[in-house]
Structure formats: C-alpha cells, structure tokens
Amino acid sequence: MRKEPLIPGIGVVTDIRRDTPDVKTFRVVGLDGKKPFEHIPGQCAFLSMPGIGEALFSITSSPTNTEYMEFSIKKCGCVTEWLHQIEVGQQITIRGPYGNGFPVETDFKGKDLVFIAGGIGLAPLRSIINYVRDKRENYGKVTIIYGSRSDDDLVDYEEIKNEWVNEPDFSVYLTIDRETPTWDGHVGFVPNYVKEVGLDNTATAVLCGPPIMIKFTLANLQELGFKTNQIFTTLELKMKCAIGKCGRCNVGDKYVCKDGPVFRCDQLNELPNEY
Amino acid sequence: MMKISLKNLPELYSFIAKKNDLYLPIFKAGQVDFAKWDKDAIVDLNKLKTTKSAKDVFFPQSQDLVRFEVDGKKISIDEPIMPTNKQVIFGVKACDNRSFELLDMAFVEDYPDTFYEMRRANTTIVTLACAKPDEACFCKAYGIDAADPKGDVSTWIVDGYLHWMPNTDKGIELTTEVKDFFELDMDNSAVENQQSEIRAIIDRLPYSNIDLSKFTPDKLLELFNSPKWKALSEACLGCGTCTFVCPTCQCYDVKDFKTKTGVQRFKCWDSCMFADFTKCAHGNTRPSQMQRYRQRFMHKLVYFPSNHDGVYSCVGCGRCVQKCPQMLNIVKVIKTLGEDK
Amino acid sequence: MQEIMKQAKLKAEELLTKGVVNRVIGWTEGDFSYDCSPATFTLDNLDKFVYTEFCGANLSKYLIEESKKEGKILVFLKPCDTYSFNQLIQEHRIKRENIYVVGIECRGKVDIDKLRAFGIDGVLGCKTEGDKLICDTIYGEKTVDKVDVMLEKCLSCKGKKHVVYDELIGEEVVEEPKDRFGMVAQLEAMTEDERYKFWQNELSKCIRCNACRNVCPAxxxxxxxxxxxxxxxxSKANTDRFEEKLYHIIRAWHVAGRCTDCGECSRVCPQGIPLHLINRKFIKDMNEFYGEYQAGEDTETKAPLNSYTFGDREPHEFDTKEGK
Amino acid sequence: MQVENKTFKPTIVAFCCNWCSYAGADLAGSARLSYPAEVKIIRIPCSCRLNPMFILKAFQRGADGVILCGCHPGDCHYTTGNYYARRRMTTLFSMLNYLGIEKERTRVEWVSAAEGAKFSAVMNDFVATITALGENKKLEDLRCKK
Incomplete structure (x- = not known):
C-alpha cells in the first residue's frame, strides 16, 4: 500500500547550535542515524511536535551533505518556540521533501551567481551556496551579499567568515543595518549595498529575505540592468499539507508548496499580488 | 434495465447493508443528509438536495490521520486505521456524482490522499435522476445531465418504481448481488419519458444558460483585479456555510488533539472564508474578507481550471445559492464579473 | 410592502441628495425574490434597493465596520433590529453619531426554508396579497398563508415598536408581543433524558460553519x-459529539444577557438547528431569577449577569421551579 | 447497575477559592477530617474566576462531577466576586440541565476558611451523589478516553 503523504516519519535532533539570539540550527537524522531523505537546494520539509503543531522549514544543509540535514530556525511562532527550548536527543516528526527547489542543474549551470539574503533569509540560500561550493566546476563566479540587523544576527557567521570567504572566486559582502561597537564592516541596508558592490548584470540573482527587502532589492537590481528572468526568489505562506491540497498557500493558480517555493521574478509578475 | 417497487426498498437496503456500509439521504431533525443507514433510519429519496453534499462519504468532515505517543524525548507513531469497509452510496444526484470526479483531480493527482483513494475504490455509487430540479440548479451550465446521472449504477424513480441500470463493472457486481430483489424491465419508455421531462424543465431553469465564457485562465489577472469584488463580498459574514455544503470544496486543516495518552492528528474540513485560514506567525496573506471571498470563487472558476484543463470546480448544485445566510453565491459572481466583455 | 419600499427609497434618495448621509445600508435585489442580500448604496446603485418580505437580515452588525468609515450612513432597521442596535451602542461597538437610523415598518418576514419545507419548490418570485403569499414557481403558481412560512423570529415577535430611530417609515404596527418561551417551557417539562435526546439530535447536525456566530450582533x-x-x-469540526455541545453552550453563554433574541442565529443555520431555544432559555431564566430584562431596550440598564443583589437565589435552586 | 456502581470511582473536580474553601480544605486536613481521594482540587483566586469553559473542559477531560466552592455571599475577598459567580453558575447550571445534563453533576457550595468540617462533609456528600449517578456519559469526549 502506498504511504499516506500526511503521515510523517520520525527524526532525531542530534545537534543544536545557537546562531543568533533568536536563530538556532538543528541537525536532524532519521531513527536509523542516516539522513532522513534526499533533497535539492531550496526544498523544504515539515517538522512537527505532536500536540504543538507542524510547520514548514527550508532545508539549510546542502544535498551534498550525506550524513544529516540541518534547519536554521528563527523563533517566531508556537512551533519554533517549542523547537528553541528542546535539547539534543529530542525526537520530532519530519516529512518531505516538498517544493521545486532551485534549478541548480538547469538554469543555474555555468552561470555566475549572485546570492542576496537578509536575516533568516540566508537559510534556504545556505543550502545552495554550499552545494555550489561542492560542485564548484559547474558554476561561475559567486557573489554573496548578506545583511542583518546587527552582527549578532548574522546567521552562520562562523561558516561565512572561515569558509565562504576563502573559497576561490567567491566574493562575500556583509552588512548590518545599524552600527555596533563590535562591527568594523559595512553598515547599511541590503538593497542599497547591492548597488554599491558593483554587480555584473549578466549573472543570475537569487533573493531571499523579508518582503520589504525583496521589494527594494528587486527594484535596484532591475535598475542595474538585471532582467526579471535572471532573478529568482522564494516565497513563504501558510501551509498545512505541502502537497497542494489544503488550499492555503496558493498565489493565483500556483501553489507555493508544490509549484514553489522558488519562483523566477517574471513568473511572479504574472501572479496576482497576494503574497 | 431492472426495476423494484419503492415499497420493497427497505429490504434491498438491509440486504446491501449486510455486506456494505450503506449511505442514504436520511431525514433527521428536519434536515436530509447522507448518513449511514440502519433499520430505524428515515430514508428520503425525494429530497432534491441534501443539506450537505455527498462528499462526506469520501472526504469526511474529520478524518483521523495518525496517533502519536510521546514519552519523554521519544515519539512513536501508531499505524493509521485505513477505511477498508466496502461502501455503497445510494441516491447521489448527477451533480454530486460529478463532484467526485473533481475531488479525484484534487486528491488523487500528485501525492494521492490514501484515505480518499481507498474509500473511492471501496465504494459503489448508485445515482438517482432529479425528478424535480429547482430554481437554483445550474448543472446544465457545466454539461451535467441530471436526467442521466451516471455513476456505477443509475436509477430513476417513476410511478412507484425504482428503475436500475448498471454502468460500470462495480455497478454490475452490485447488480449481480441484488438482482433477486428486482424484476426485469424491458420497456425503457417510462424512464425515457421522465428523462425528457427533466430535460425540458432544466431547459427553462433561470440559471441553466448562465454564461461562463469569461472565466478562462488567461483572464486570471483581469478577473483578480476587478473592482467588483468589493461590492460582491460586502455582505459576506465570513462563515463557512458555502464551503461546507459545497460538493467540490476540498480545503482542509491538519490539527492535533491531545487525548488521554497520546496525540491524535486529524484532518478536518476548513474554509477559505474563515478569517484565520491563512493566518500564521508572520501575518496573514488574505487579511480582508474581500480577499477570502475572491479566493474562493477565483479558485473555483479560474485557478482550478487553469490547473486541470479548463474544468471548473463547480457542479451547479445550487446549494450555496440556497444556503448562504446573506444570499451571496457563485451565480451572482459569475453574472456580475461575466457581464463585462 | 411596495408602498413602504417606495417610501424608503425616496427617503434614501432624499438624504443622499441633501448630503445628510453619504451612503445607505439596506437590502439589494437578487435573482429570485427571496435572495436579497444586505448591501450599501449610493445614488448610483439605489435602483437595486428592495424591501420585501424576505428582508429578514438584521443590518445592525454591519454598522460595527461601517460606522468607523468616513461620513454618515443611513441604515434601515426593523423593530427587532433596533434592539441589536441599542445593544451595540451600549457596548460601544458602533458610533451613533455616524449613523442615521430610519425605522422601517415590519409585518413579519418569510423564511424560504419553511416555504420549501411546505413543499413549494422552485420558487422564482413571491408577492404578498393580504395574509397570503403567492409564489411563482417553475412548477406553477402556489399560494400559502404567510403565517405558516414566517421566520421563527417573527412568529415570536417582541413587538413592532422601534426602540431607537431618527425617523420612521410606515406606520408603527401595534401588536402584542407573542409568547417567546412556549417551546422552552415545553422542553423544560420533559425529562432530562428526553431533553438530552432532543438536543443530541439537533446539535449533531451542526457542521461548525460558524454562521450563527458570524451573523450574531452580540x-x-x-x-x-x-x-x-x-x-x-x-477545532474546526465537531470531531467528537462533545464539541458541538461545547461550542453552542459557550457561544450562548458568551451572549447571555446581551442577546436581544433577534433570531438571526436560527435564521442563518444551514442545518435548521433551533439555536434560539438555547438563547431564550438564558433569557427566560434571567427573567425569572433576576427580574424582567430585555437586552437592547435601552442603552443604560445593566445586564443581569453584570449585576447582583444580596438575596439572589442559590445555584442549586433553579430546579425548584415546576417541571422536571 | 448496582454492581457496576460499587466499583465505579468517579473523578471529581473541585474549584476552590483561594481565600476560603482552599483554606477550608487545609483545615479539614489538619483536623484529620477525611474527604475522598477522588476529589481533585484546583485553586482559583476567587469563585468569580471560574470560566464556564473550565467546567466543560473538566467534563471533557473525564470529570464525572464539578463543584465550585467559594466564600459565603458577603465574605468575598474582592467584595463582590462571589455574587457574580452565583448568578453565572445559576444560569449556567440551569442551561446544562436544560440540555439534558444531570443537575446533580454540578454544584456550588459556600465554604469558609473556618469550615473544615463542612468542606469534608460537602465533598463526601458530593462524591456519594456522583457515585450513585454513575459515569458522565452525556458530556464525555470519546477521544479523551483513549
């Protein structure tokens, strides 16, 4: 008999890392100690605790990681609050992968890539950035622009500082919204920074962050000469099933869970403005 | 074709109910709804429309999915109980029967819903022609023929007899089991007469020729941005009556309930008309009732056809026309938006 | 009825033209005479305004949102609707200064579901002639006594007096209030088990559409x-029989003492559950225990559950009444 | 039926006002007056705090009887709380009975901090009443039984 898609499997949290004051990264494996399932960058999984609720998170780890899966989760609702207080060894339920993911093997192949993220928006991008690092020969130059409220709020700062910046043909630009005593880098909002770093407008851009950042960054990218079919972003709406049936996450005739979460901007422009 | 006298139906019911869960339109406290038959049930085959549609039989209002037990940091999952009973649903009208095909598109395509699929596979559908369609019916607009209701077995009630005709293998199987209750009926004229009567009535129903031509996927943005939604949705209370009586509404919620020793996860009907439908930690993408109202009708008339080869997610049963507390309905939407060319 | 409708339309036109109000809330025509919906009007669409025997909907609740908007709104209220209006004023939910109330004559409204239950299917249009309702249906013309197909709320009318208005249209019909508590008393006279069975049967039909809650002005x-x-x-579904009881008990409790018995809950219930019987039980009890009180009669009197006296009856004393 | 009732141990939820009956229960304890172990006491700040939802939830979760104990009218720590509670419970219990729920399943008693003996007597009596009445079937939630 086929398995009911809404019935999850069980995963174990084997490591919890505090990234920022309100973001933790959880390492999850299956009961057999292996990675719960295979995925492509940008896809999501449903995590839940029975009795608390179920919520969809993008998978932060790269598919090239064969041992475990990671989720960077910001505390903002009831499920995430519960997740933030658990300890290593806690079992959770997990089902997935859901969504279309980034077109890493098609549209992105051989291209120069620009990743622009704000705050917890780095979570889905981290998956693809690490994927690109592991399959370096398939992709061109990589530019990463990442901003956050403060230096404390930079997700995965250690990895960025110690690994990403040293990667060949990688340029990493970090920025924070407001000056802090411990920060000697760039200060300013991401959309403005995008215009300052001198992007090559033939590259493919991938955006993820709060709606307001996306809105302004999009405008600025287009000013720089990026075409809408060169820009990709991810959407997030309320979901209950992730299989295109519960009827919540549609934007027009597209279901974010099934047809998304990754959309190209020209596709988005054809959809009603309800996200 | 075969026929059975209406007064012998209770015997037929109890025979079918021996091996199957039998669902019939049953009268209870003033309302007729599909419910499991037992010998005390008051069957009402004359009721044109049950209050709720027949979708409950495949997509019940609440469906237990899985039960968890939580012990410290450990979680265990109890295997779900699958609906393995054989079912017969009797007295389904053409519109409701058509709605099952639409629900199939929603639930069986891509990740199939196993509960739904299993119930579908285990159920034999016996339909019944609508002898007296009413003013709110507009099944004809969707090419449904209420006089020839299809399903696994079609039936007609004419002059004290129920005429029975199997259409599918499942229907033939059921017919073989129950054939002793029937007498052979070589003369189709009674049924044919009724059919032409029904078709004649339907032809003069006010909504039969409602114009759907405006609702095509390429008009998605134009329809979505129409300024008329505001006035259309003005009186909407945001209740779920239309969605819960609708045979094709399929949205659901997944919820947990803490039982005595574990957690029961269940799926239950939800309504896109409810204020909290799309509410989550970061906000609400459809904060106003106008947006929720628009979503429901856009889904039925544009989004669903766009994803399913132009098939509308409406069967013209007219339940929303009759049940909306403030008398808003899909026909008013079709007429209002359809009139601008 | 035609005459009243004409007057109401003229009044709306007059006040809109004079600029006393900038919009009107009333009822708009449908395709059949029974399907009129609440709607707002300006001079542009006033031709669609109707006032017929099917205008049962209470417009007071819409004023919560409408009275927050810019400008004054004209509202047509039937006598029973004015009680809800007063109650909302008392609860500071609507801004009186933004509303121009026109009380409109009412001689009882018709329930389309009752008409159907009467065997009149396929109603295309209706008109009143004296006490009769003449229905044009796809199956020919049918006539019924209006009183047989009236809304439950009209059969137990509180009286035809408007308790609040700026202006009246039509004559104020003099009518003795009808007995509202007959059915409640009948239920009280049953045994516990009979009552339980009655409610089990009724409440198990509930589909949790929330129409009763969403329409309720309280x-x-x-x-x-x-x-x-x-x-x-x-929970959005009555997954267990308990939930339908929980929902209706708590809902009735939350409006106890504030419910004006406008009867909208029973009117809108798609399953025909007699929800008014729950609300009226609270009203009847409070009348008996704490003295007569009609929510919405004025905007000053304290509701029974918001007040007390030293000598109130003790909770276990409710069963000392006759019956059981 | 008789046999069944003998083995039936009801679950009773007693909502006790912090200022009187909760102390009354304490006093009953220190005076070595017994009250049945079936009574589960939940302390509330005032009898007026009792949301009707609590009562229904108690029944849902398996209570067979619910009792509210508060200060005698006139003695409320917050002056008037129990007067409001009295009206609320009167109408609510009347409603429950109207829906067919046995009226014996719900009760309000006024027990002061000095009335340890009364507390014990009330509880014994209430448990005996509910035991005789049997299991709560009319307000049960089957999901809460598994």
Missing amino acids: CSCVHCVFDNPDSNIA
Whole structure:
C-alpha cells in the first residue's frame, strides 16, 4: 500500500547550535542515524511536535551533505518556540521533501551567481551556496551579499567568515543595518549595498529575505540592468499539507508548496499580488 | 434495465447493508443528509438536495490521520486505521456524482490522499435522476445531465418504481448481488419519458444558460483585479456555510488533539472564508474578507481550471445559492464579473 | 410592502441628495425574490434597493465596520433590529453619531426554508396579497398563508415598536408581543433524558460553519475564543459529539444577557438547528431569577449577569421551579 | 447497575477559592477530617474566576462531577466576586440541565476558611451523589478516553 503523504516519519535532533539570539540550527537524522531523505537546494520539509503543531522549514544543509540535514530556525511562532527550548536527543516528526527547489542543474549551470539574503533569509540560500561550493566546476563566479540587523544576527557567521570567504572566486559582502561597537564592516541596508558592490548584470540573482527587502532589492537590481528572468526568489505562506491540497498557500493558480517555493521574478509578475 | 417497487426498498437496503456500509439521504431533525443507514433510519429519496453534499462519504468532515505517543524525548507513531469497509452510496444526484470526479483531480493527482483513494475504490455509487430540479440548479451550465446521472449504477424513480441500470463493472457486481430483489424491465419508455421531462424543465431553469465564457485562465489577472469584488463580498459574514455544503470544496486543516495518552492528528474540513485560514506567525496573506471571498470563487472558476484543463470546480448544485445566510453565491459572481466583455 | 419600499427609497434618495448621509445600508435585489442580500448604496446603485418580505437580515452588525468609515450612513432597521442596535451602542461597538437610523415598518418576514419545507419548490418570485403569499414557481403558481412560512423570529415577535430611530417609515404596527418561551417551557417539562435526546439530535447536525456566530450582533469580539489556537478548543469540526455541545453552550453563554433574541442565529443555520431555544432559555431564566430584562431596550440598564443583589437565589435552586 | 456502581470511582473536580474553601480544605486536613481521594482540587483566586469553559473542559477531560466552592455571599475577598459567580453558575447550571445534563453533576457550595468540617462533609456528600449517578456519559469526549 502506498504511504499516506500526511503521515510523517520520525527524526532525531542530534545537534543544536545557537546562531543568533533568536536563530538556532538543528541537525536532524532519521531513527536509523542516516539522513532522513534526499533533497535539492531550496526544498523544504515539515517538522512537527505532536500536540504543538507542524510547520514548514527550508532545508539549510546542502544535498551534498550525506550524513544529516540541518534547519536554521528563527523563533517566531508556537512551533519554533517549542523547537528553541528542546535539547539534543529530542525526537520530532519530519516529512518531505516538498517544493521545486532551485534549478541548480538547469538554469543555474555555468552561470555566475549572485546570492542576496537578509536575516533568516540566508537559510534556504545556505543550502545552495554550499552545494555550489561542492560542485564548484559547474558554476561561475559567486557573489554573496548578506545583511542583518546587527552582527549578532548574522546567521552562520562562523561558516561565512572561515569558509565562504576563502573559497576561490567567491566574493562575500556583509552588512548590518545599524552600527555596533563590535562591527568594523559595512553598515547599511541590503538593497542599497547591492548597488554599491558593483554587480555584473549578466549573472543570475537569487533573493531571499523579508518582503520589504525583496521589494527594494528587486527594484535596484532591475535598475542595474538585471532582467526579471535572471532573478529568482522564494516565497513563504501558510501551509498545512505541502502537497497542494489544503488550499492555503496558493498565489493565483500556483501553489507555493508544490509549484514553489522558488519562483523566477517574471513568473511572479504574472501572479496576482497576494503574497 | 431492472426495476423494484419503492415499497420493497427497505429490504434491498438491509440486504446491501449486510455486506456494505450503506449511505442514504436520511431525514433527521428536519434536515436530509447522507448518513449511514440502519433499520430505524428515515430514508428520503425525494429530497432534491441534501443539506450537505455527498462528499462526506469520501472526504469526511474529520478524518483521523495518525496517533502519536510521546514519552519523554521519544515519539512513536501508531499505524493509521485505513477505511477498508466496502461502501455503497445510494441516491447521489448527477451533480454530486460529478463532484467526485473533481475531488479525484484534487486528491488523487500528485501525492494521492490514501484515505480518499481507498474509500473511492471501496465504494459503489448508485445515482438517482432529479425528478424535480429547482430554481437554483445550474448543472446544465457545466454539461451535467441530471436526467442521466451516471455513476456505477443509475436509477430513476417513476410511478412507484425504482428503475436500475448498471454502468460500470462495480455497478454490475452490485447488480449481480441484488438482482433477486428486482424484476426485469424491458420497456425503457417510462424512464425515457421522465428523462425528457427533466430535460425540458432544466431547459427553462433561470440559471441553466448562465454564461461562463469569461472565466478562462488567461483572464486570471483581469478577473483578480476587478473592482467588483468589493461590492460582491460586502455582505459576506465570513462563515463557512458555502464551503461546507459545497460538493467540490476540498480545503482542509491538519490539527492535533491531545487525548488521554497520546496525540491524535486529524484532518478536518476548513474554509477559505474563515478569517484565520491563512493566518500564521508572520501575518496573514488574505487579511480582508474581500480577499477570502475572491479566493474562493477565483479558485473555483479560474485557478482550478487553469490547473486541470479548463474544468471548473463547480457542479451547479445550487446549494450555496440556497444556503448562504446573506444570499451571496457563485451565480451572482459569475453574472456580475461575466457581464463585462 | 411596495408602498413602504417606495417610501424608503425616496427617503434614501432624499438624504443622499441633501448630503445628510453619504451612503445607505439596506437590502439589494437578487435573482429570485427571496435572495436579497444586505448591501450599501449610493445614488448610483439605489435602483437595486428592495424591501420585501424576505428582508429578514438584521443590518445592525454591519454598522460595527461601517460606522468607523468616513461620513454618515443611513441604515434601515426593523423593530427587532433596533434592539441589536441599542445593544451595540451600549457596548460601544458602533458610533451613533455616524449613523442615521430610519425605522422601517415590519409585518413579519418569510423564511424560504419553511416555504420549501411546505413543499413549494422552485420558487422564482413571491408577492404578498393580504395574509397570503403567492409564489411563482417553475412548477406553477402556489399560494400559502404567510403565517405558516414566517421566520421563527417573527412568529415570536417582541413587538413592532422601534426602540431607537431618527425617523420612521410606515406606520408603527401595534401588536402584542407573542409568547417567546412556549417551546422552552415545553422542553423544560420533559425529562432530562428526553431533553438530552432532543438536543443530541439537533446539535449533531451542526457542521461548525460558524454562521450563527458570524451573523450574531452580540458576537462582536474581534478575535473569537473559538478562533484562538491557544484556547485548545479551536477545532474546526465537531470531531467528537462533545464539541458541538461545547461550542453552542459557550457561544450562548458568551451572549447571555446581551442577546436581544433577534433570531438571526436560527435564521442563518444551514442545518435548521433551533439555536434560539438555547438563547431564550438564558433569557427566560434571567427573567425569572433576576427580574424582567430585555437586552437592547435601552442603552443604560445593566445586564443581569453584570449585576447582583444580596438575596439572589442559590445555584442549586433553579430546579425548584415546576417541571422536571 | 448496582454492581457496576460499587466499583465505579468517579473523578471529581473541585474549584476552590483561594481565600476560603482552599483554606477550608487545609483545615479539614489538619483536623484529620477525611474527604475522598477522588476529589481533585484546583485553586482559583476567587469563585468569580471560574470560566464556564473550565467546567466543560473538566467534563471533557473525564470529570464525572464539578463543584465550585467559594466564600459565603458577603465574605468575598474582592467584595463582590462571589455574587457574580452565583448568578453565572445559576444560569449556567440551569442551561446544562436544560440540555439534558444531570443537575446533580454540578454544584456550588459556600465554604469558609473556618469550615473544615463542612468542606469534608460537602465533598463526601458530593462524591456519594456522583457515585450513585454513575459515569458522565452525556458530556464525555470519546477521544479523551483513549
């Protein structure tokens, strides 16, 4: 008999890392100690605790990681609050992968890539950035622009500082919204920074962050000469099933869970403005 | 074709109910709804429309999915109980029967819903022609023929007899089991007469020729941005009556309930008309009732056809026309938006 | 009825033209005479305004949102609707200064479901002639006594007096209030088990569409307890028989003492559950225990559950009444 | 039926006002007056705090009887709380009975901090009443039984 898609499997949290004051990264494996399932960058999984609720998170780890899966989760609702207080060894339920993911093997192949993220928006991008690092020969130059409220709020700062910046043909630009005593880098909002770093407008851009950042960054990218079919972003709406049936996450005739979460901007422009 | 006298139906019911869960339109406290038959049930085959549609039989209002037990940091999952009973649903009208095909598109395509699929596979559908369609019916607009209701077995009630005709293998199987209750009926004229009567009535129903031509996927943005939604949705209370009586509404919620020793996860009907439908930690993408109202009708008339080869997610049963507390309905939407060319 | 409608339309036109109000809330025509919906009008669409025997909908609740908007709104209220209006004023849910109330004559409204239950299917249009209702249907013309197909709320009318208005249209019909508590008393006279069976039968039809709550002028909370996931009672389906009872008991309780008995809950219930019988039980009890009180009669009197006396009866004394 | 009732141990939820009956229960304890172990006491700040939802939830979760104990009218720590509670419970219990719920399943008693003996007597009596009445079937939630 086929398995009911809404019935999850069980995963174990084997490591919890505090990234920022309100973001933790959880390492999850299956009961057999292996990675719960295979995925492509940008896809999501449903995590839940029975009795608390179920919520969809993008998978932060790269598919090239064969041992475990990671989720960077910001505390903002009831499920995430519960997740933030658990300890290593806690079992959770997990089902997935859901969504279309980034077109890493098609549209992105051989291209120069620009990743622009704000705050917890780095979570889905981290998956693809690490994927690109592991399959370096398939992709061109990589530019990463990442901003956050403060230096404390930079997700995965250690990895960025110690690994990403040293990667060949990688340029990493970090920025924070407001000056802090411990920060000697760039200060300013991401959309403005995008215009300052001198992007090559033939590259493919991938955006993820709060709606307001996306809105302004999009405008600025287009000013720089990026075409809408060169820009990709991810959407997030309320979901209950992730299989295109519960009827919540549609934007027009597209279901974010099934047809998304990754959309190209020209596709988005054809959809009603309800996200 | 075969026929059975209406007064012998209770015997037929109890025979079918021996091996199957039998669902019939049953009268209870003033309302007729599909419910499991037992010998005390008051069957009402004359009721044109049950209050709720027949979708409950495949997509019940609440469906237990899985039960968890939580012990410290450990979680265990109890295997779900699958609906393995054989079912017969009797007295389904053409519109409701058509709605099952639409629900199939929603639930069986891509990740199939196993509960739904299993119930579908285990159920034999016996339909019944609508002898007296009413003013709110507009099944004809969707090419449904209420006089020839299809399903696994079609039936007609004419002059004290129920005429029975199997259409599918499942229907033939059921017919073989129950054939002793029937007498052979070589003369189709009674049924044919009724059919032409029904078709004649339907032809003069006010909504039969409602114009759907405006609702095509390429008009998605134009329809979505129409300024008329505001006035259309003005009186909407945001209740779920239309969605819960609708045979094709399929949205659901997944919820947990803490039982005595574990957690029961269940799926239950939800309504896109409810204020909290799309509410989550970061906000609400459809904060106003106008947006929720628009979503429901856009889904039925544009989004669903766009994803399913132009098939509308409406069967013209007219339940929303009759049940909306403030008398808003899909026909008013079709007429209002359809009139601008 | 035609005459009243004409007067109401003229009044609306007059006040709109004079600029006393900038919009009107009333009822708009449908395709059949029974399907008129509440709607707002300006001079542009006033031709669609109707006032017929099917205008049962209470417009008071819409004023919560409407009275927050710019400018004054004209509202047509039937006598029973004015009680809800007063109650909302008392609860500070609507801004009186933004509303121009026109009381409109009412001689009882018709329930389309009752008409259907009477065997009159396929109604295309209706008109009143004296006490009769003449229905044009796809199956020919049918005539019924209007009183047989009236809304439950009209059969137990509180009286035809408007308790609040700026202006009246039509004559104020003099009518003795009808007995509202007959059915409640009948139920009280049953045994516990009979009553349980009655309610079990009725409440098990509930599909939790929330129409009763959403239409209720007393249910004006911005966030209902049943929509709060943290309340642990926010199930959307009556998954267990318990939930239908929980929902209806708590809902009736939350409006106890504020319910004006406008009867909208029973009118809108798609399953025909006699919800008014629950609300009226509270009203009847409070009348008997704490003295006559009619919510919405004025905007000053304290509701029974918001007040007390030293000598109130003790909780276990409710069963000392006759019956049981 | 008789046999069944003998083995039936009801679950009773007693909502006790912090200022009187909760102390009354304490006093009953220190005076070595017994009350049945079936009574589960929940302390509330005032009898007026009792949301009707609590009562229904108690029944849902398996209570067979619910009792509210508060200060005698006139003695409320907050002056008037129990007067409001009295009206609320009167109408609510009347409603429950109207829906067919046995009226014996719900009760309000006024027990002061000095009335340890009364507390014990009330509880014994209430448990005996509920035991005789049997299991709560009319307000049960089957999901809460598994």
